[in-house]
Amino acid sequence: MRLKRFLLRYYPPGIILEYEQSEQLKTKAIDLLDLRPEHDPAAVAQDLSMKEPLITKTRIPQVQKLVSKLQEKLVASEDHQFYLFKVLRAHILPLTNVAFNKSGSSFITGSYDRTCKVWDTASGEELLTLEGHRNVVYAIAFNNPYGDKVATGSFDKTCKLWNAQTGQCYFTYRGHIAEIVCLAFNPQSTVIATGSMDATAKLWDVQSGCELATLAGHSGEIISLAFNSRGDQILTGSFDHTVCLWDVHTGTQTTTLIGHRGEIANAQFNFDCSLIATASMDKSCKLWDVRTGQCVGTLRGHEDEVFDIGFNSTGQQIVSASADCTVRIYDAGTQRCVHVLEGHDGEVSKVCFNPRGHRVLSGSADKTARVWDTATGQCLQVLEGHTDEIFSCVFNYEGDTVLTGSKDNTCRIWR
Amino acid sequence: MGLLDLLRKLKSDQNKELRILLLGLDNAGKTTILKSLASEEVTNITPTQGFNVKSVNSSGFKLNVWDIGGQRRIRPYWRNYFENSDVLIYVIDSTDRKRMEETGLELEELLADEKLSGVPLLVFANKQDLLQAAPASEIAEGLNLQTLRGRTWQIQACSALKGEGVQDGLEWVMKTVASKSKSKKKK
Numbered sequence: 226m227r228l229k230r231f232l233l234r235y236y237p238p239g240i241i242l243e244y245e246q247s248e249q250l251k252t253k254a255i256d257l258l259d260l261r262p263e264h265d266p267a268a269v270a271q272d273l274s275m276k277e278p279l280i281t282k283t284r285i286p287q288v289q290k291l292v293s294k295l296q297e298k299l300v301a302s303e304d305h306q307f308y309l310f311k312v313l314r315a316h317i318l319p320l321t322n323v324a325f326n327k328s329g330s331s332f333i334t335g336s337y338d339r340t341c342k343v344w345d346t347a348s349g350e351e352l353l354t355l356e357g358h359r360n361v362v363y364a365i366a367f368n369n370p371y372g373d374k375v376a377t378g379s380f381d382k383t384c385k386l387w388n389a390q391t392g393q394c395y396f397t398y399r400g401h402i403a404e405i406v407c408l409a410f411n412p413q414s415t416v417i418a419t420g421s422m423d424a425t426a427k428l429w430d431v432q433s434g435c436e437l438a439t440l441a442g443h444s445g446e447i448i449s450l451a452f453n454s455r456g457d458q459i460l461t462g463s464f465d466h467t468v469c470l471w472d473v474h475t476g477t478q479t480t481t482l483i484g485h486r487g488e489i490a491n492a493q494f495n496f497d498c499s500l501i502a503t504a505s506m507d508k509s510c511k512l513w514d515v516r517t518g519q520c521v522g523t524l525r526g527h528e529d530e531v532f533d534i535g536f537n538s539t540g541q542q543i544v545s546a547s548a549d550c551t552v553r554i555y556d557a558g559t560q561r562c563v564h565v566l567e568g569h570d571g572e573v574s575k576v577c578f579n580p581r582g583h584r585v586l587s588g589s590a591d592k593t594a595r596v597w598d599t600a601t602g603q604c605l606q607v608l609e610g611h612t613d614e615i616f617s618c619v620f621n622y623e624g625d626t627v628l629t630g631s632k633d634n635t636c637r638i639w640r
Numbered sequence: 641m642g643l644l645d646l647l648r649k650l651k652s653d654q655n656k657e658l659r660i661l662l663l664g665l666d667n668a669g670k671t672t673i674l675k676s677l678a679s680e681e682v683t684n685i686t687p688t689q690g691f692n693v694k695s696v697n698s699s700g701f702k703l704n705v706w707d708i709g710g711q712r713r714i715r716p717y718w719r720n721y722f723e724n725s726d727v728l729i730y731v732i733d734s735t736d737r738k739r740m741e742e743t744g745l746e747l748e749e750l751l752a753d754e755k756l757s758g759v760p761l762l763v764f765a766n767k768q769d770l771l772q773a774a775p776a777s778e779i780a781e782g783l784n785l786q787t788l789r790g791r792t793w794q795i796q797a798c799s800a801l802k803g804e805g806v807q808d809g810l811e812w813v814m815k816t817v818a819s820k821s822k823s824k825k826k827k
Contacts, residue, residue, distance in 0.1 A: 317689075319691070337690060338717060380720065404647075464651075490644055633690075634689055
């Protein structure tokens with residue numbers, strides 16, 4: 226084994242080793258999820274060298290520099306104030322979801338007008354209109370980190386795969402018998418998973434356009450779907466009140482997470498794939514051990530249905546959004562609620578951390594999106610301007626641009 | 641409401657919920673009827689650029705009423721909402737004689753769609769509070785409602801603004817759905 230080079234991953238912090246083994250180029254990630262700005266980079270590098278044989282003594286100074294660089298990214302710079310950069314009269318009907326590519330250079334919007342559009346973030350120019358679906362385009366995704374393909378899932382029961390540069394439609398995946406409402410690429414970008422109101426999820430081959438597997442077992446609509454970061458497991462959340470874990474290679478169900486007493490709204494893995502967080506209409510969130518499938522905690526506090534949930538990039542915090550107009554931040558370790566974010570005067574339907582994890586973005590029926598400080602729980606900014614409720618909101622990877630998609634048919638870029 | 645709630649309303653529990661579609665040309669008064677059904681203020685209503693959804697409780701049922709914008713350029717998207725509809729309510733501006741033919745053609749096209757086949761039809765002859773309003777009987781004739789086959793239908797004169805006739809229409813909807821589900825059970 227011979228080390229070729231190091232690559233940095235900022236969020237969550239990590240060093241990727243590119244090495245040669247029996248003449249094959251391989252990569253291995255060293256996750257530094259607990260890295261803090263105050264840690265001594267020399268000590269961290271020393272420690273890594275002890276654990277990782279690829280990092281020989283001579284490499285330590287180099288690794289130390291990389292660790293310092295990661296730490297710089299974690300230190301608070303001056304506060305970023307978002308301002309409304311552009312209003313895109315994006316669609317002639319309400320938007321559904323919005324998503325950035327990895328670098329944030331372009332983004333996509335889905336709409337009730339049956340199209341998905343590709344946009345240039347810097348200029349706000351429309352680059353492409355992906356036309357062909359016969360009903361609402363609801364679920365959309367870039368194949369990040371590559372970003373050269375876009376997948377769209379529609380109420381017309383099909384999923385389409387597109388070239389993100391030319392707009393050419395590679396494949397139309399047919400097989401679901403009801404609306405497709407969630408989809409995801411695996412991290413390797415070789416498989417697309419779709420979840421449908423027909424209570425099944427399906428796996429499709431990106432290269433050949435063939436169906437690989439049908440994940441059947443839920444008795445209700447599948448509403449959320451997520452790959453783990455290795456790409457070997459998939460998580461489905463359903464209106465049948467359960468969450469299922471599936472083996473991607475065999476297409477078989479490995480675990481069912483039973484415990485919620487209401488429809489599941491969302492289910493997510495943490496970064497190291499050890500925990501699952503679920504949000505439910507039963508007003509609670511739960512944490513589950515991936516290995517055992519056991520519920521290891523219930524996050525209470527919301528007084529109404531919980532619509533969204535997410536981990537920060539290191540998996541140390543969890544954020545949830547509810548019909549009770551609040552957002553809550555929990556510590557994943559202690560399972561305690563650390564902050565209740567109050568201020569919205571409508572249901573909060575979407576919430577997420579920025580990749581660095583020091584900000585939370587929430588979108589609400591009150592027509593505003595809000596930016597919150599995760600350390601203090603204070604609302605830093607109210608992003609006002611939409612004339613109808615906000616359906617979707619996201620940060621780019623750098624955390625310096627926000628997109629909001631609304632029922633008012635517009636998409637707004639804030640930076 | 642949020643996207644998730646829209647998905648929940650896509651599939652309604654057949655025993656407790658009804659999916660009602662409110663269609664018609666722009667300025668017919670669909671949103672005013674929706675608000676009137678939900679007992680909300682009917683002032684400051686602007687043209688619907690997309691859709692509005694409201695849930696109304698009536699005789700033990702939860703009615704999920706979808707009011708879809710009627711402007712010409714968004715009419716082709718009405719089909720997005722057809723799936724699983726239990727009742728179609730078609731709203732007509734009784735004073736707009738110029739567009740009577742246009743509204744008739746749109747209705748004809750709706751009724752020809754297989755996703756709406758057999759779905760009970762309620763026509764609201766709206767704006768009856770205005771002097772120049774055509775009477776419901778004249779509108780029924782203009783739309784050739786008598787010639788409809790394989791579908792229960794009713795025309796109801798109303799003024800959504802004054803709140804007159806809207807409840808009568810709703811009662812017809814409830815009665816029709818009840819008898820429909822009874823005949824289903826017999827089968």
